[in-house]
C-alpha cells in the first residue's frame with residue numbers, strides 16, 4: 320500500500336508543495352476553511368437535508384451579495400494599473416453577471432420557486448457587514464481589494480472540489496447543480512489565476528501593505544462562515 324500524500328488531499332486548502340503569499344495565508348487560516356466546510360448549512364447542502372426556507376433565505380441574500388461583488392470589480396477597475404488588469408476585471412464581471420446565477424437557479428429549481436420570488440429588498444446584517452468589508456478594501460490598494468475578494472471563490476471552490484472528491488456527485492443529489500457548478504474545472508482555473516495575480520501583487524508590496532492584505536483576507540474568510548450562519552439562522556434586522 321502506498322501512503323496517501325498531502326499533495327492530493329483536498330481536506331486542506333493548500334498542497335504541501337505550494338509556496339507564495341496566498342499559500343501562506345491558506346495554511347495560516349486552514350482552521351477557518353475547516354470551520355467553513357463543517358458549518359451545518361454546508362453540511363445540509365452536502366447531505367441534502369437543508370430546510371427549504373434556509374436555502375431560499377440564502378439565495379435572496381446571495382443575489383445581493385453577488386451584485387456587491389460586481390461593484391467591487393468596478394473598484395478593481397479604478398485601481399487597475401494597466402489594461403491587462405482592466406481586462407481581468409472586465410472578464411470576471413462578465414462571468415459573474417452571466418453565469419454565476421446558474422448556481423442560484425439550481426437551488427431555486429429544487430425549491431420550486433422562481434428566482435424572482437427568492438429576491439429580497441435588504442441585506443441581512445451579516446451579509447451587509449461582509450459587503451461593507453469588501454467595499455472598504457476597495458478604497459485601499461489593489462492588493463488589499465484582491466485579498467478581500469479571494470476567500471469568496473477560494474472557500475466555495477475548494478469546498479466543492481473536496482466534496483466532489485470525497486463523494487462523486489450523483490444526478491439525483493438534491494443540490495447537484497449547485498455542487499457541480501463550483502466543482503467545475505473552469506472554477507478551479509479561475510481560482511488559480513486569481514491566486515497567481517494576488518501572489519504577484521504581494522511580491523511587490525511592502526510589509527505594511529501585506530499586513531493589511533492579510534487582515535482583509537482573514538476577515539473575509541470569517542465573513543464567509545458568518546454568511547452561512549446568517550442563512551442558517553434566517554437572520555434579519
Ligand SMILES: Cc1ncc(C[n+]2csc(CCO)c2C)c(N)n1
Nearest residue numbers: 381384388414415419471472475546
Ligand atoms: C457569500 C458568497 N461567497 C462566495 C460565493 C461564490 N462566489 C461568488 S462570486 C465568485 C467568483 C466570481 O465568479 C464566487 C466563487 C457566493 N456565491 N456567495
